[in-house]
Amino acid sequence: MAEAAASREAPRILVVGPSWVGDMVMAQSLFMTLKTRHPGAVVGVLAPGWSLPILERMPEVDEAIALDVKHGEFGWRTRRDVARTLKGRFDRAIVLPRSLKSALVPFLAGIPLRTGFTGEQRYLLLNDRRKLDKTVLDQTVKRFVALGLSADEAASGAFAIPRPALSVDGQRQIALRAELGLGERPAIGMMPGAEYGPAKQWPLEYFRELAQSLIARGYAVWILGGPKDAEAGEVIAAELDYAHNLCGKTRLADAVDLLAACEQVVTNDSGLMHVAAAVGTRIQALYGSSTPAYTPPLTDNADIHYLGLSCSPCFERTCPLGHRNCLKQMLPARIEAAVCGSPL
Known part of the structure; x- marks a missing residue:
């Protein structure tokens, strides 16, 4: 009886995490909610190995698997x-x-209560099945947090969404500046990648034009992303003094610290945008095929750039009309003015 009571007071909760950087950052809102609602709870997260450095920056996560x-x-x-x-x-x-497949491990492990939204014929794998009302749970982060609440409270949509807050290693920031030769100029981060597809990517020539203007104003430009973004980073940085192409040269944990060291970032709707939001850096968020209504940066310290054309948002990986006007009509001068505090 004592063990059962202890379990109710401080449950041991396994969260099966998402497979995208941005979604993993937003999942911290759920971890925060669980710790608030269940003091003393043990929270474990089952997630792809690449995401463990992000989870290590979340104090609410007791174990990453x-x-x-x-x-x-x-x-x-x-x-x-x-x-x-x-x-x-x-x-x-x-x-x-x-x-x-995401519901399979908890089922095979015999975890008594298994909560998730219905979908993909997993009726037998979950025993606390929730219907997803997209009109109430209209953002990814709301859907994550809702699964940590009672069904009735989740269905109401009237619940708080704590904002992700990743831990930053100040000593590592100092070391990275030296290791990467970044100098002491104030930095603007640029994230030209978007794993989902090119319909979410601001033109590289716009990033380069903006980089040139910001460097002339006394900034350094740090271009961040994974190995897949290295070529794009080179297009932006080539032959520009104070432009550093860091794509593929840093670990994910390093990106957390570097983004926290930036004065601002200019970014597509991407995973690193959510990382920047979670370390408190000011964000210039560029939306094309997606919408800030669904996956906004979870911070008040952001300028949202979204043209809202008649064809937007299409949520396609590539522009179905072949022009990407939702991003091509968003000119560098507009973003420069926002960075420098004089919006057009």
Whole structure:
């Protein structure tokens, strides 16, 4: 009886995390909610191995458990093996992705209460199934937090959304400036990538034009992204003094510290945009095929740039009309004015 009471007072909760950087950052709002609603709760997160450096920056996460399955791979054996290590360790699971395979590990681990939205024929894998009302839960972060609440409270839509706040390593910031030769100029970060597709990417020639203008004003420009963004970073930085192409040269944890060291960032709707929001850096957020109504940066310290054309948002990976006017008509002068405090 005492053990049961302790479990109710301080549950052991496993969250099956998402597979995108931005979504993982937004999931911190759920972790915060769980810690507030259940003082003393143990929160574990099952997530892709690449995301562990982000989870390490979240004080609410007590344990990060790697599930290294390649993108698009079912990974039955890996999921089964991880499930075996989790047997008897958690009272409840919250499954954030809506796929069948994401609900498999909690089921195989025998976790008693398994919560998630209905979808992909996973009726038997979840025993606390929630219907997703997209008119009430109209943002990704709301959907994540709702799964940590009672069904009735979640359905009302009347609940607080705590804002993500990643820890920053000040000593590592200093070391990175030296290691990467970044100098002492105040920095503007630029994130030209968007993993989802080119319909979310501001033209590279606009990033370069803006970089030239900002460097002339006395700034340095730090271009951040993964190895896939290295070529784009070179287009922006080539032959520009004080422009540093860091794409693919830093770890994800380093990106957290570098973004926190920037005065502002100019970014597509991307995972690193959400990282910048979670470290408190001012954001110039550029939206094209997506909408700030659905995945806004979770901060008051942001300027949102969205033209709202008749064809926007289309949520397509590539522009179905072939012109990307939603981003091409968003000119560099507008963003420069916003960065420098004199909006057009």
